[in-house]
Amino acid sequence: xxxxxxxxxxxxxxxxxxxxxxxxxxxxxxxxxxxxxxxxxxxxxxxxxxxxxxxxxxxxxxxxxxxxxxxxxxxxxxxxxxxxxxxxxxxxxxxxxxxxxxxxxxxxxxxxxxxxxxxxxxxxxxxxxxxxxxxxxxxxxxxxxxxxxxxxxxxxxxxxxxxxxxxxxxxxxxxxxxxxxxxxxxxxxxxxxxxxxxxxxxxxxxxxxxxxxxxxxxxxxxxxxxxxxxxxxxxxxxxxxxxxxxxxxxxxxxxxxxxxxxxxxxxxxxxxxxxxxxxxxxxxxxxxxxxxxxxxxxxxxxxxxxxxxxxxxxxxxxxxxxxxxxxxxxxxxxxxxxxxxxxxxxxxxxxxxxxxxxxxxxxxxxxxxxxxxxxxxxxxxxxxxxxxxxxxxxxxxxxxxxxxxxxxxxxxxxxxxxxxxxxxxxxxxxxxxxxxxxxxxxxxxxxxxxxxxxxxxx
Ligand code: UD1
Ligand code: CA
Numbered sequence: 367x368x369x370x371x372x373x374x375x376x377x378x379x380x381x382x383x384x385x386x387x388x389x390x391x392x393x394x395x396x397x398x399x400x401x402x403x404x405x406x407x408x409x410x411x412x413x414x415x416x417x418x419x420x421x422x423x424x425x426x427x428x429x430x431x432x433x434x435x436x437x438x439x440x441x442x443x444x445x446x447x448x449x450x451x452x453x454x455x456x457x458x459x460x461x462x463x464x465x466x467x468x469x470x471x472x473x474x475x476x477x478x479x480x481x482x483x484x485x486x487x488x489x490x491x492x493x494x495x496x497x498x499x500x501x502x503x504x505x506x507x508x509x510x511x512x513x514x515x516x517x518x519x520x521x522x523x524x525x526x527x528x529x530x531x532x533x534x535x536x537x538x539x540x541x542x543x544x545x546x547x548x549x550x551x552x553x554x555x556x557x558x559x560x561x562x563x564x565x566x567x568x569x570x571x572x573x574x575x576x577x578x579x580x581x582x583x584x585x586x587x588x589x590x591x592x593x594x595x596x597x598x599x600x601x602x603x604x605x606x607x608x609x610x611x612x613x614x615x616x617x618x619x620x621x622x623x624x625x626x627x628x629x630x631x632x633x634x635x636x637x638x639x640x641x642x643x644x645x646x647x648x649x650x651x652x653x654x655x656x657x658x659x660x661x662x663x664x665x666x667x668x669x670x671x672x673x674x675x676x677x678x679x680x681x682x683x684x685x686x687x688x689x690x691x692x693x694x695x696x697x698x699x700x701x702x703x704x705x706x707x708x709x710x711x712x713x714x715x716x717x718x719x720x721x722x723x724x725x726x727x728x729x730x731x732x733x734x735x736x737x738x739x740x741x742x743x744x745x746x747x748x749x750x751x752x753x754x755x756x757x758x759x760x761x762x763x764x765x766x767x768x769x770x771x772x773x774x775x776x777x778x779x780x781x782x783x784x785x786x787x788x789x790x791x792x793x794x795x796x797x798x799x800x801x802x803x804x805x806x807x808x809x810x811x812x813x814x815x816x817x818x819x820x821x822x823x824x
Contacts, residue, residue: 369463370414371483372543374454376564377401377469378421378441383594389423391469392430393598396605397629397647400592401427403472405434410476411483414462417454418469446561447537448553455547462543466564470592471537473601478588479538482581486540490577491568493518494538496589497582504534504591505565507580515578517569522558533580535565536589545576613640621660635671659694667698670706684716687723705740719750722765736761736775739783745771752777764799 381390391401401418408416418434420427421441428438439454451466458464465483467474478494486492493515495507501521506528508517518535519528541549549567557563572578583589587604590597610623613632619639620626626640629647635654644658648666652658656669659677667684669675676693683700686692691709701718704710708721711728719733722740727733729746735758736750748769750761761775764783769775773791781787782799790806797803 369461369488369542370459371411371465372454372458372462373408373411373413373416373465373467374451374458375401375404375408375416375418375436375467375469376447376450377404377427378419378444378450379470380422380444381470381593384598385595389427390592391420392423392427393592394629395472395592395598395601396609399430400472401431401469402434404467404469404474405436407474407476407479408465408467411465411479413465415457417457419450419454421450446553446555446559447564448550448562448566451546451564452550452553452562455543455550458543460544460547463540464543464546465540466538468537468591471589472592473588473590473604474536474538475584475588478581478584482538483540485579485581489542489545490579491541491545491571492539492579492581493568494536494583494589495533495580496536496586497533498586499532501529501532501534503593505537506531507533507535508569509533514572515568515580516572518563518565520557520559520563520565536583537564537591538583538589539564539568541567541571545571545574549574630666641677653688662693733761735759735777736763738763739765739767741766742769743767744769745773745789747772748775749773750775750777 377391379390384390384393392399395403405416416436417439418436419439419441421444437457441450441453482492482494503521505518505520506524507515508519510516549570552570553562553566555562568578590601592598592601606627609628610620610626614620616634617636618634621641625642627645630649632646632650634652637655638652639657641658641660643661645663650664651668653669653671655672658675661678662675663680665682667681669686670688672688673686673690679693679696681698684698684702686704687706689707690704695712696710697715699717702716703720705723707724709726710716713730714727715732717734719736721738724740725738725742727744731744731748732750734750735752742763751774752758759777761777762780764781766784767781769787770789772789773787773793776794779793780796782797784800785797786802787793787797788804792805
């Protein structure tokens with residue numbers, strides 16, 4: 367009979383070595399808190415319950431991640447990893463199986479965990495270990511003459527000889543709940559750090575005659591512990607390489623996989639091409655044949671088929687149709703909708719605005735709180751004056767309108783369909799359809815006028 371699986375994630379530590387006001391488990395990896403990566407790996411195992419032991423920065427952790435479907439267990443004082451697991455054991459039944467994950471070991475893959483769970487079949491303690499060249503500050507796996515695992519010694523407690531051991535503890539282990547509970551009750555804090563070490567249960571298990579199996583981790587990347595910003599930076603590169611490999615595998619062209627960052631999820635159609643230094647955040651959906659030029663940032667947006675995003679554009683919470691063109695140097699802010707074949711050119715900012723089919727805002731314009739119809743041309747330097755200092759107002763531009771360069775559309779205002787607005791106009795009243803509306807001083811020339819001359823100095 368398979369036991370019910372309870373995953374305990376340890377996330378209460380301060381992470382002093384991060385030197386940050388943000389608790390360690392909230393530090394971003396791939397744009398998301400470390401802890402979310404671990405919880406996702408746990409969820410893939412479909413456990414009976416996931417318990418997260420939290421403590422340091424409790425309110426920050428709760429407000430950032432309170433939405434997670436987990437049992438939050440408060441460890442008020444961080445007395446060590448053994449003490450932390452013990453806090454969660456109150457909610458784990460005796461016939462359960464416990465898998466311990468560390469909130470600061472975020473790149474663990476669920477298939478490695480499945481292998482470990484299989485290895486640690488009934489009545490055995492299973493550890494995930496790894497042989498490395500530089501064991502550094504990791505706990506060392508102790509084996510007897512018959513090569514059986516008999517304990518773990520922390521680097522800080524190790525003898526000089528033990529420090530040479532290059533099989534390390536990844537921190538990940540699984541054990542039957544009943545036995546684990548009794549081993550935890552026997553822990554003491556008589557060690558270099560004055561903490562109740564979870565690692566000490568290994569020796570207790572071995573002494574009690576319990577089989578201890580050591581499963582080898584798939585790769586060092588997967589089990590890297592993150593204790594400081596240097597570790598975090600290394601893990602970020604590992605994750606980004608994985609993202610890039612997944613996209614390449616899916617047929618996306620990445621001009622340089624090492625200069626691409628994905629901080630969320632990306633769905634890409636066929637023949638998508640992404641140039642260097644592109645950052646994709648949140649949920650980004652790219653249609654077939656989309657090209658993204660160098661130095662673009664796209665956050666939570668959907669880009670239609672065959673649309674080209676030219677260099678150095680920033681796009682956030684926008685929906686862009688098929689065959690559109692954006693940039694270079696365009697900024698599409700939240701609520702921008704571009705219909706098919708529309709174009710937003712250089713140094714144009716849009717916000718909460720819809721641009722109809724085949725409409726163009728080519729240069730140096732601001733379009734905010736506007737609904738622009740189809741086949742509209744908005745000239746260079748046009749500004750929708752949407753804000754009166756207190757409230758935002760809307761601008762409506764009908765189909766086929768032509769708004770001359772450097773016009774100011776003072777909202778609320780409506781430009782009729784096929785209307786033409788003369789360049790440099792300040793439009794404060796609705797402009798009728800099919801008509802030229804001009805609002806500016808008439809040009810005059812003064813004959814015989816001469817420029818002032820500079821006085822001669824004496
Ligand atoms: C731990 C292991 C070490 C292993 C390494 C792998 C112990 C004693 N040592 O060392 O053998 O090689 O991980 O990365 O387990 N935590 C709590 N409550 C506490 C203390 C810690 O929740 O009271 C959490 C931390 O937030 C962290 C995890 O447990 O997520 C590990 O704690 P940390 O202090 O980073 O242990 P290491 O020194 O890395
Ligand atoms: Ca650690």
